[in-house]
Amino acid sequence: MSPLVLGIETSCDETAVGIVRGRTLLANVISSSVEEHVRFGGVVPEVASRAHLESMQQVIKQALLEAKVKLSDIDAFSVTAGPGLIGALLVGVSSASALALALNKPIYGVNHLNAHIAVDALSSDVKIQPSIGLLVSGGHSSILQINNLVTDVVVKGSTIDDAAGEAFDKVARIMGLGFPGGPLIDNQAKLGSKDAINFPRALTQGNDIEKNKYDFSFSGLKTAVSRYLAQTPNFNRADVAASFQEAIVDVLISKSLLACKDSGIEDLVIAGGVAANSRLRELAKQRCEVAKVRLRIPPAALCTDNGAMVAALGSLAISEGVKPSAIGISADSAAGVDQIVWA
Numbered sequence: 001m002s003p004l005v006l007g008i009e010t011s012c013d014e015t016a017v018g019i020v021r022g023r024t025l026l027a028n029v030i031s032s033s034v035e036e037h038v039r040f041g042g043v044v045p046e047v048a049s050r051a052h053l054e055s056m057q058q059v060i061k062q063a064l065l066e067a068k069v070k071l072s073d074i075d076a077f078s079v080t081a082g083p084g085l086i087g088a089l090l091v092g093v094s095s096a097s098a099l100a101l102a103l104n105k106p107i108y109g110v111n112h113l114n115a116h117i118a119v120d121a122l123s124s125d126v127k128i129q130p131s132i133g134l135l136v137s138g139g140h141s142s143i144l145q146i147n148n149l150v151t152d153v154v155v156k157g158s159t160i161d162d163a164a165g166e167a168f169d170k171v172a173r174i175m176g177l178g179f180p181g182g183p184l185i186d187n188q189a190k191l192g193s194k195d196a197i198n199f200p201r202a203l204t205q206g207n208d209i210e211k212n213k214y215d216f217s218f219s220g221l222k223t224a225v226s227r228y229l230a231q232t233p234n235f236n237r238a239d240v241a242a243s244f245q246e247a248i249v250d251v252l253i254s255k256s257l258l259a260c261k262d263s264g265i266e267d268l269v270i271a272g273g274v275a276a277n278s279r280l281r282e283l284a285k286q287r288c289e290v291a292k293v294r295l296r297i298p299p300a301a302l303c304t305d306n307g308a309m310v311a312a313l314g315s316l317a318i319s320e321g322v323k324p325s326a327i328g329i330s331a332d333s334a335a336g337v338d339q340i341v342w343a
């Protein structure tokens with residue numbers, strides 16, 4: 001039987017535990033402290049860390065109940081060891097280390113970004129490699145070449161300023177929609193016209209595309225929205241949301257398909273919180289069909305932070321024969337996608 005893996009995620013404001021057997025999802029429990037951060041307009045690290053400490057035991061208990069297994073049945077623990085907020089990460093790493101030590105089971109410290117992609121293995125039948133990966137979250141936006149998800153991931157391009165999720169959050173704030181901005185803009189946009197305002201698509205033309213072929217830049221777009229709002233007293237909120245969203249999504253998909261074309265790789269996987277965006281999902285499907293690229297996007301509920309993705313990456317590491325991490329691993333708040341499983 002495939003090993004039973006319990007994954008713990010605490011890199012930001014979600015205390016999340018997932019349990020998988022091989023590539024079958026058995027439990028996915030999330031306790032979010034987002035409500036405590038709303039009045040600050042962003043996640044407050046100390047508040048997030050305390051919330052993780054307070055919820056951890058209950059979330060683990062709930063996940064075991066949901067999976068109908070006992071703690072002693074778990075074969076291995078997997079935990080997000082970076083990147084993320086250092087105090088928040090340390091709560092997860094300490095909890096997983098304590099469990100592994102007490103139960104004498106292996107621990108896998110894994111990368112949060114790669115875990116976002118690994119969750120796809122729970123819903124697609126085959127592990128398709130190589131693939132081009134579009135990773136879009138609150139802190140990261142990159143185009144990756146995934147030769148092997150647990151051993152060989154290469155960055156082809158990244159954002160040179162704001163991440164896509166960050167742009168959604170900042171624009172939602174200047175539009176007075178609230179926090180976190182992604183889902184709020186997604187909903188507003190459904191009521192508006194994507195063609196109402198022609199917002200800029202940075203690094204997509206002329207010299208820029210030569211120099212920054214697979215890179216993104218979203219801070220100019222944020223400024224353009226801000227200027228539009230200041231100059232247009234009776235602006236239509238839904239139209240601004242839809243047009244802004246279209247500009248982001250258009251660039252993300254165009255550059256991902258360019259990476260597919262240039263590399264001759266016909267598989268694209270899109271992951272991270274922004275992959276929950278309904279317009280991104282729709283447009284990616286349309287454009288991939290035209291380009292004859294096979295598209296995989298995890299179910300929207302598994303795109304934002306969760307424990308299932310961490311358990312999935314741990315499980316893939318085991319199936320690839322990767323050695324467990326040392327007991328006593330630490331967290332690395334700035335880990336890159338090439339640090340996939342901690343030594």
Ligand code: KG4
Binds near residue numbers: 168274
């Ligand atoms: O991956 P994630 O849950 O956390 C990080 O690792 O950062 O991503 C969070 C980001 C936030 O910026 C949030 O606004 C964005 O994902 N997001 C969305 C949607 N749902 C979440 N952005 C656009 N549309 C959505 N539906």
Ligand code: ZN
Binds near residue numbers: 112137305
């Ligand atoms: Zn994330």
